[in-house]
Amino acid sequence: MNELDQSLVLWANGLVGQSKLLDGFMEVLVSDYFTPVLNSLVLLGLWFSGETDAKRYQNQLTTLIGGIAVGFSNAQVAIINALVFRDRPFVGLDINLHFYPPTDSSFPANAASVAFAMATAVFLRHRRLGGALYTLAAFWGIARVYSGVHYPSDIIGGAVIGAIAALLAASLVRFLAFIPRNVFKVFRAVYIA
Amino acid sequence: MQSAFLMDYIFWVFISTLAVVQFAAARSGIWGMLYAREWPKVTQCFALMITIVAFVWYFVTEDRNQPDTGLGLDANVQAFWFAASGAVAVSATLIITSVINHRWGGEGHGWDNLSGEAPPTGIAWLSQTTFFHAIRARIAYLLQAMPKQSSR
Numbered sequence: 001m002n003e004l005d006q007s008l009v010l011w012a013n014g015l016v017g018q019s020k021l022l023d024g025f026m027e028v029l030v031s032d033y034f035t036p037v038l039n040s041l042v043l044l045g046l047w048f049s050g051e052t053d054a055k056r057y058q059n060q061l062t063t064l065i066g067g068i069a070v071g072f073s074n075a076q077v078a079i080i081n082a083l084v085f086r087d088r089p090f091v092g093l094d095i096n097l098h099f100y101p102p103t104d105s106s107f108p109a110n111a112a113s114v115a116f117a118m119a120t121a122v123f124l125r126h127r128r129l130g131g132a133l134y135t136l137a138a139f140w141g142i143a144r145v146y147s148g149v150h151y152p153s154d155i156i157g158g159a160v161i162g163a164i165a166a167l168l169a170a171s172l173v174r175f176l177a178f179i180p181r182n183v184f185k186v187f188r189a190v191y192i193a
Numbered sequence: 194m195q196s197a198f199l200m201d202y203i204f205w206v207f208i209s210t211l212a213v214v215q216f217a218a219a220r221s222g223i224w225g226m227l228y229a230r231e232w233p234k235v236t237q238c239f240a241l242m243i244t245i246v247a248f249v250w251y252f253v254t255e256d257r258n259q260p261d262t263g264l265g266l267d268a269n270v271q272a273f274w275f276a277a278s279g280a281v282a283v284s285a286t287l288i289i290t291s292v293i294n295h296r297w298g299g300e301g302h303g304w305d306n307l308s309g310e311a312p313p314t315g316i317a318w319l320s321q322t323t324f325f326h327a328i329r330a331r332i333a334y335l336l337q338a339m340p341k342q343s344s345r
Contacts, residue, residue: 030258032268033251037209053315056317100265189331190331191324191327
């Protein structure tokens, strides 16, 4: 498993410097800002979307689930980081680093957990939009491996954590449905929901 | 300088939020939240274009891959400033569109203030009126209802 992880990182990272276009594309994609901001804007847009009150309410629940899912995924990553520490690929391997060198644990990939948490939250309600966010999350993960800051298994671990976090958040919101229903009633009274 | 980096981030989120809200409102028929109420299709195209330009501007003007121990922003700071900047952008939209659409929002907004009934709730009503008109109607209704309730 570890050998496969290492050979995949070395293969992907070996592409760095071979194409300026690919390097530039990955430089944007790997950023700490591109995917989180794009995903957050999608969740924000959903808040105002919907042709009927019922559809808009469901979309607003999706936004809420997305926000809670990010919190849950961060909490899960923090707990795992307290128990397990894995060195980054650039520590032990001959890597051409295409990003700044992070100092926290490589496993699980926090970036992947956040992106997959938001994508899953959206996918539960909007298959196509959620699918697009899954694709973006996957590309973010690939960019991290390409840049030499994560092993593929870190990304897979993060993705699983993110998906679980979103499912947990959706279950919690369904179980405690009276809370968002009443909070949204107040928001509707002041015309922000 | 971190403050310049942070300001860029805030500005980027602010502009993108303005555009995304316009796109969503135009698609959902919330006319009272639009800067150009008469042109929803143009608004959608323009909003999409502005969002793309904002993203390109953000990533082209500087190297954004900075560690959060240096120039970069850590996840919590990023989340806080996204929420703050987004909230300001939504507030600005509600205020400015209320001013722009003031006349339109005052006529035939689907609620009779003399009926004694509560005004409609939710963003849906902003398809017929503006945020200011809606808030004014709600406050007027609450003030009207208050003495009735206290005299019971």
